Amino acid sequence: MTIKTTAARPSLLRAVRNINLRAYGMIIALVSIMLLFQVLDVVMQNQNFITPRNLTNVILQNSYILILAIGMMLVIVNGHIDLSVGSVLAFCGAVSAIALSEWGLPWYLAVLVAVGAGALIGVWQGFWIAYVRIPAFIVTLAGMLLFRGLTLKVLGAETVGTSGTYNSLASGYTVAGVDLRMPTLIIGVLGAVAYVLLETRSRARQARAGIAGSSQAAWVSKVVVLTAVILVAAYTFYSYKGLPLIGWILLVLVIFYTFIANRTVFGRHIYAGGGNEKAAMLSGVKTKQTSFWVFVNMGALAGLAGVIVTARLQAATPDAGSMFELHAIASSFIGGASMAGGVGTIIGAVIGGLVMGVMNQGMRVLGVATDTVQVVLGLVVLAAVFFDVWNKKRASAGPIVGIAPGGSGEAKRKNRGPDDSGPAGDDSKDEEPESVGTG
Amino acid sequence: MSEDILRMRGITKRFPGVLALDGVDMRVKRASIHALVGENGAGKSTLMKILSGVYAHGDFEGEIELEGEPARFRNIRDSEESGVVIIHQELALVPELSIAENIYLGNEQTRRGIISWNRTNTKAAHLMDQVGLHENPQTLVEKIGVGKQQLVEIAKALSKEVKLLILDEPTAALNDSDSENLLELLKQLRENGVTCIIISHKLGEVLAVADEITVLRDGRTIETLHAVDDEVTEERLIKSMVGRDLEHLYPPRTPDIGETFFEVDHWTVYHPEHRDRVVVNNAAITVARGEIVGLAGLMGAGRTEFAMSVFGRSWGGDISGNLTLDGRPLRLNNVSDAIKAGIAYATEDRKQYGLHLDYDLRQNFTLPGMGKVSKNGVVDLHEVTSVSERLRSEFGVKAPSVYQLAGNLSGGNQQKIVLGKWVFTGPELLILDEPTRGIDVGAKYEIYELIHELVDQGKGVLMISSELPELLGMCDRIYAMSAGHITGQVDRENATQEELMRLMTLETASGGEELRQ
Numbered sequence: 001m002t003i004k005t006t007a008a009r010p011s012l013l014r015a016v017r018n019i020n021l022r023a024y025g026m027i028i029a030l031v032s033i034m035l036l037f038q039v040l041d042v043v044m045q046n047q048n049f050i051t052p053r054n055l056t057n058v059i060l061q062n063s064y065i066l067i068l069a070i071g072m073m074l075v076i077v078n079g080h081i082d083l084s085v086g087s088v089l090a091f092c093g094a095v096s097a098i099a100l101s102e103w104g105l106p107w108y109l110a111v112l113v114a115v116g117a118g119a120l121i122g123v124w125q126g127f128w129i130a131y132v133r134i135p136a137f138i139v140t141l142a143g144m145l146l147f148r149g150l151t152l153k154v155l156g157a158e159t160v161g162t163s164g165t166y167n168s169l170a171s172g173y174t175v176a177g178v179d180l181r182m183p184t185l186i187i188g189v190l191g192a193v194a195y196v197l198l199e200t201r202s203r204a205r206q207a208r209a210g211i212a213g214s215s216q217a218a219w220v221s222k223v224v225v226l227t228a229v230i231l232v233a234a235y236t237f238y239s240y241k242g243l244p245l246i247g248w249i250l251l252v253l254v255i256f257y258t259f260i261a262n263r264t265v266f267g268r269h270i271y272a273g274g275g276n277e278k279a280a281m282l283s284g285v286k287t288k289q290t291s292f293w294v295f296v297n298m299g300a301l302a303g304l305a306g307v308i309v310t311a312r313l314q315a316a317t318p319d320a321g322s323m324f325e326l327h328a329i330a331s332s333f334i335g336g337a338s339m340a341g342g343v344g345t346i347i348g349a350v351i352g353g354l355v356m357g358v359m360n361q362g363m364r365v366l367g368v369a370t371d372t373v374q375v376v377l378g379l380v381v382l383a384a385v386f387f388d389v390w391n392k393k394r395a396s397a398g399p400i401v402g403i404a405p406g407g408s409g410e411a412k413r414k415n416r417g418p419d420d421s422g423p424a425g426d427d428s429k430d431e432e433p434e435s436v437g438t439g
Numbered sequence: 440m441s442e443d444i445l446r447m448r449g450i451t452k453r454f455p456g457v458l459a460l461d462g463v464d465m466r467v468k469r470a471s472i473h474a475l476v477g478e479n480g481a482g483k484s485t486l487m488k489i490l491s492g493v494y495a496h497g498d499f500e501g502e503i504e505l506e507g508e509p510a511r512f513r514n515i516r517d518s519e520e521s522g523v524v525i526i527h528q529e530l531a532l533v534p535e536l537s538i539a540e541n542i543y544l545g546n547e548q549t550r551r552g553i554i555s556w557n558r559t560n561t562k563a564a565h566l567m568d569q570v571g572l573h574e575n576p577q578t579l580v581e582k583i584g585v586g587k588q589q590l591v592e593i594a595k596a597l598s599k600e601v602k603l604l605i606l607d608e609p610t611a612a613l614n615d616s617d618s619e620n621l622l623e624l625l626k627q628l629r630e631n632g633v634t635c636i637i638i639s640h641k642l643g644e645v646l647a648v649a650d651e652i653t654v655l656r657d658g659r660t661i662e663t664l665h666a667v668d669d670e671v672t673e674e675r676l677i678k679s680m681v682g683r684d685l686e687h688l689y690p691p692r693t694p695d696i697g698e699t700f701f702e703v704d705h706w707t708v709y710h711p712e713h714r715d716r717v718v719v720n721n722a723a724i725t726v727a728r729g730e731i732v733g734l735a736g737l738m739g740a741g742r743t744e745f746a747m748s749v750f751g752r753s754w755g756g757d758i759s760g761n762l763t764l765d766g767r768p769l770r771l772n773n774v775s776d777a778i779k780a781g782i783a784y785a786t787e788d789r790k791q792y793g794l795h796l797d798y799d800l801r802q803n804f805t806l807p808g809m810g811k812v813s814k815n816g817v818v819d820l821h822e823v824t825s826v827s828e829r830l831r832s833e834f835g836v837k838a839p840s841v842y843q844l845a846g847n848l849s850g851g852n853q854q855k856i857v858l859g860k861w862v863f864t865g866p867e868l869l870i871l872d873e874p875t876r877g878i879d880v881g882a883k884y885e886i887y888e889l890i891h892e893l894v895d896q897g898k899g900v901l902m903i904s905s906e907l908p909e910l911l912g913m914c915d916r917i918y919a920m921s922a923g924h925i926t927g928q929v930d931r932e933n934a935t936q937e938e939l940m941r942l943m944t945l946e947t948a949s950g951g952e953e954l955r956q
């Protein structure tokens with residue numbers, strides 16, 4: 001009967017602080033980086049960085065990394081790692097290019113061949129990892145060599161060109177002859193409206209059930225900020241050529257996988273198995289089966305990314321996708337995954353990937369050499385995780401926020417609560433933890 | 440020299456939002472055994488962390504005097520140099536290293552900068568002799584039982600020339616004979632001039648060994664008792680710890696036992712890796728509706744292995760035997776089958792096997808019963824939250840909200856979450872493995888009440904416990920297990936500790952090693 005109304009009347013300041021530092025830290029970091037490049041560009045080259053064209057390029061140039069990062073996040077959350085995605089991507093891209101150009105299959109079948117090949121590779125790796133219980137690091141390290149070798153074999157060390165609709169997957173702005181400019185704006189506005197409606201409905205349902213959610217101020221500011229982000233993004237893309245086809249594909253993937261991760265039994269089992277495999281198993285989670293399908297999914301997404309890379313280069317090449325696995329892994333960690341598993345969000349991985357993409361694009365526009373770009377990106381990975389560990393340490397001893405997008409999982413683990421007789425024990429008069437995310 | 444080796448005055452320690460210690464005073468006599476008791480959350484561990492330098496001087500208020508000198512430890516190294524050594528509940532040993540190497544870890548025995556294994560092993564052997572650990576110093580720590588590992592920790596402390604040894608729940612994971620050995624060792628150390636502070640929930644053992652007892656409650660010192668002069672009894676201590684009279688340790692109950700609905704027979708389980716080792720041998724038990732059935736046994740008797748093998752073959756290999764529920768034979772291939780059939784198993788190790796400490800109450804409560812809050816594989820998050828709110832209040836989990844992480848709660852509250860998550864699956868039979876291990880007296884009572892509620896609803900409970908008084912106080916019928924065999928059963932009227940102990944030690948010659956990996 002005693003349902004406490006948690007976090008009923010926190011000050012606006014506290015609400016803002018909670019939102020800023022915890023949940024939306026990554027978004028803020030991303031926006032800050034963009035603003036930084038804007039300033040640098042204006043000062044050094046007297047031009048804007050935040051232009052519809054540059055933003056569109058960021059999407060186009062990083063789409064395949066983002067696709068990989070979505071799958072990689074699930075792999076890492078489940079407590080594994082996948083080092084083979086770069087090679088798998090190359091292999092699937094090669095097979096699909098051959099299917100398209102040499103077997104003469106239509107473009108959609110060529111895509112299906114790639115995704116299917118990726119899924120089969122996932123079956124192979126998932127079998128060794130989930131059922132034979134060989135560590136994923138080793139299985140996928142083997143896969144990295146194996147599938148790079150097979151790529152060379154099927155391509156005969158040559159490139160296979162692609163053409164037609166297939167190529168427009170990576171860089172087109174039309175679908176079936178329809179220009180995507182107007183739809184970008186319309187769907188953007190509809191999306192913003194739908195988002196507000198969904199949030200309001202869920203808030204009302206919570207209130208009716210007597211469940212205390214986050215505070216009013218926090219909720220309103222969250223909805224306002226995110227609605228603004230949707231509208232601004234829609235308008236920005238509209239004012240160039242519209243959201244490219246690949247952008248739409250990504251959008252669908254992000255929404256779909258966020259739904260899978262947060263709202264389906266399978267998704268929650270991915271988290272439970274990664275967070276504490278033994279406890280999950282003893283709670284009836286089929287942990288092996290879950291891990292297996294996570295790898296099948298990773299393979300399929302690598303296959304799709306293979307299509308995009310091939311379409312973008314308009315050819316399948318033997319060395320496509322090298323180092324991509326590391327970029328995907330880095331995106332996940334920047335986006336808040338924990339090495340130990342159990343922590344991380346899809347949106348986090350995507351934002352992590354965008355942080356890297358924006359930095360990359362920004363430095364290139366400024367004319368920074370490739371070697372320097374690599375050095376900086378390396379430091380960014382370290383800094384992102386360090387900032388989070390430091391931030392959590394600073395705010396430690398207080399209760400830790402629940403699942404929230406962004407924020408390093410490493411930090412969350414380091415601050416595991418005290419044992420039986422620790423300070424935040426039974427009747428602690430702690431501040432109420434503000435729960436954000438999953439709402 | 441003063442009579443007191445240690446004086447702590449006015450120790451106050453704040454955590455954000457919590458006053459963990461509020462002006463605690465404590466004096467410890469030289470060469471004595473001093474017990475520190477109190478409920479979980481009373482501040483015992485915090486106080487000991489202050490004493491051992493885990494919380495540096497300046498992080499708290501108050502004074503510490505060691506042998507008459509003010510002590511200002513900045514870290515654990517400082518305190519160890521002054522002869523204060525703490526042995527934590529979770530042992531800090533490296534399983535893959537040898538006993539000798541563990542003893543001298545961080546204090547390596549070197550000659551010209553190169554480790555002298557000869558010296559390490561010889562000196563270790565000498566220390567091991569002192570603590571009565573008869574093993575080869577080169578044996579790996581993972582190869583010896585937890586009782587012996589505890590001795591390794593003490594030998595390690597002795598190697599640091601310990602004057603004041605702090606033991607946090609040293610016997611929590613030990614069986615009775617290992618506990619007894621350990622307590623004897625403490626007495627022997629006292630003879631040699633080592634002072635011990637022991638934190639323990641086992642009041643019987645506190646009374647058996649301690650010279651003085653300090654009681655903490657809600658971060659304050661309640662009293663310091665002299666074990667002999669003050670004629671301290673368990674009841675007296677409990678009253679002081681909880682600040683109220685606990686009429687009885689166990690809530691009253693009128694058993695209303697229905698018909699037998701769950702049966703196991705010819706149940707045989709082999710070790711999953713050592714396939715020739717029988718861990719459970721032809722065991723048979725029955726449970727009736729509304730009945731609390733106990734399962735007693737020494738560590739390694741195969742109780743947990745039995746329970747887990749029944750629970751959807753979650754442990755063991757080559758499992759054979761029959762399970763019957765409500766007259767129908769059961770075939771359970773995995774845990775999810777077991778849950779569907781109406782069986783729940785709440786593990787003895789709630790931190791590792793029972794909970795997701797990094798996840799909040801909602802996720803923990805609904806993990807095994809996720810089918811009940813989802814439709815076509817899609818989880819209803821509102822349902823998850825409202826179910827969790829309901830379970831939180833029904834089970835009296837003291838947490839600010841359902842968004843609290845399980846790892847931030849005390850042991851008693853964590854145990855309530857474990858019970859809650861299993862009750863939510865709607866089981867007919869609940870197997871509770873050590874349901875009150877490591878939790879305080881008040882929380883124990885609440886857990887007992889919850890168990891009573893369950894059987895009042897007509898469910899059956901199989902309760903595994905290492906504490907015989909608990910089994911005697913709670914169960915209608917108790918099976919005893921020894922070396923994989925069910926060696927007998929006694930009912931409530933005829934059950935005594937002596938009889939149970941006799942049954943539990945029958946035939947142990949056939950090998951009651953610690954079996955689980």
